[in-house]
Amino acid sequence: MMAPDSVRAGCARSLSMYAPQHRTPYAAVQRWAATSIQGDVYGGGGAVQALEARVAQLLGKPAAVFMPTGTMAQQIALRVHADHRDSRTVVFHRLCHLERNEERAYEHLHRLRGRPVGEEHRLIELADLQSVSEPVAALVLELPQRMIGAQLPTWPDLVAQTRWARNRGAAVHLDGARLWEAQPFYDRPHAEIAALFDTVYVSFYKGLGGIGGCVLAGPGDVIEEARVWRTRHGGLQFAMWPYAVDALHGLRVEVPRMAGRLEQARALAADLAVLTGVDIHPDPPQAPIFNVIIDGSPEALDRARHQIAVKDDVWLFDRMWPTDAPDRTRIEIGVGRQVADFTDGEIVALVRRLQAVAGTG
Numbered sequence: 001m002m003a004p005d006s007v008r009a010g011c012a013r014s015l016s017m018y019a020p021q022h023r024t025p026y027a028a029v030q031r032w033a034a035t036s037i038q039g040d041v042y043g044g045g046g047a048v049q050a051l052e053a054r055v056a057q058l059l060g061k062p063a064a065v066f067m068p069t070g071t072m073a074q075q076i077a078l079r080v081h082a083d084h085r086d087s088r089t090v091v092f093h094r095l096c097h098l099e100r101n102e103e104r105a106y107e108h109l110h111r112l113r114g115r116p117v118g119e120e121h122r123l124i125e126l127a128d129l130q131s132v133s134e135p136v137a138a139l140v141l142e143l144p145q146r147m148i149g150a151q152l153p154t155w156p157d158l159v160a161q162t163r164w165a166r167n168r169g170a171a172v173h174l175d176g177a178r179l180w181e182a183q184p185f186y187d188r189p190h191a192e193i194a195a196l197f198d199t200v201y202v203s204f205y206k207g208l209g210g211i212g213g214c215v216l217a218g219p220g221d222v223i224e225e226a227r228v229w230r231t232r233h234g235g236l237q238f239a240m241w242p243y244a245v246d247a248l249h250g251l252r253v254e255v256p257r258m259a260g261r262l263e264q265a266r267a268l269a270a271d272l273a274v275l276t277g278v279d280i281h282p283d284p285p286q287a288p289i290f291n292v293i294i295d296g297s298p299e300a301l302d303r304a305r306h307q308i309a310v311k312d313d314v315w316l317f318d319r320m321w322p323t324d325a326p327d328r329t330r331i332e333i334g335v336g337r338q339v340a341d342f343t344d345g346e347i348v349a350l351v352r353r354l355q356a357v358a359g360t361g
């Protein structure tokens with residue numbers, strides 16, 4: 001369930017990482033004013049070229065290309081991998097973005113066949129992959145797996161799963177939309193994580209707080225084909241420098257803060273866990289994003305969220321989903337720069353108030 005925009009936008013403060021209060025055009029222009037800006041022409045030169053080079057270096061990949069959306073970048077990566085192999089089958093988690101949020105574009109636009117594996121409530125396991133008998137073009141892994149509380153596989157599990165794909169002759173693609181948030185869990189350089197994958201997609205508007213855009217990184221020949229497909233998708237814009245400038249700011253300023261945000265998330269989760277009727281998933285959080293499982297139906301919590309927004313001028317959260325139990329709801333909390341707007345203990349007090357208004361506390 002997504003938030004009603006008018007009430008959400010009207011609040012002075014918000015616990016949402018994606019709230020309009022934290023992503024105003026004025027804030028973006030302020031960031032640009034503190035940066036030396038060089039424009040591009042259809043992605044050539046300037047800040048766009050600098051961004052591509054920076055991400056390629058950070059991820060240890062030979063080449064990278066800017067894309068306006070992750071949806072475009074991932075479809076293109078998988079199309080190129082499939083064209084290089086004798087298969088159109090793409091293996092992924094049942095709750096991955098490709099399957100749940102893109103209207104099956106991989107199938108309609110590129111004639112790829114999706115092969116979900118495992119179970120919705122948990123991470124992919126090696127045994128799930130070993131049950132796949134048909135030829136595979138690519139394995140897609142999402143780090144972290146956002147829809148189940150931003151969970152992350154252990155490093156040995158990740159190595160074993162990527163090795164399974166390579167042994168099958170399949171490419172391995174990383175949905176790294178939140179790789180910046182996942183890296184502290186592994187305590188390894190970004191390039192060491194990316195080395196397990198043929199191609200890597202990273203986003204700039206999520207944890208980095210940029211205005212949009214992403215980069216696809218990988219081997220030079222794959223990225224050159226991806227540039228052609230970007231044009232075919234209509235993604236080659238005359239001037240893309242605002243996205244690139246904002247992304248460079250995020251890489252410089254926000255990425256070094258991710259380890260601290262993971263610690264903040266764990267501390268907040270520990271404080272919330274003492275509340276009656278509240279569970280944390282995963283516990284402790286593995287990224288600066290986690291789920292709060294709270295007593296109350298989505299409808300009751302939605303009404304309570306609205307009432308608190310109107311009365312207290314605070315928006316508590318964006319996304320929530322029902323659970324298997326009709327009287328319990330899953331809420332997503334992300335820890336970013338917006339948390340600084342709240343005093344110590346205030347977030348826990350607001351969740352307690354949410355329970356009271358919903359009649360569950």
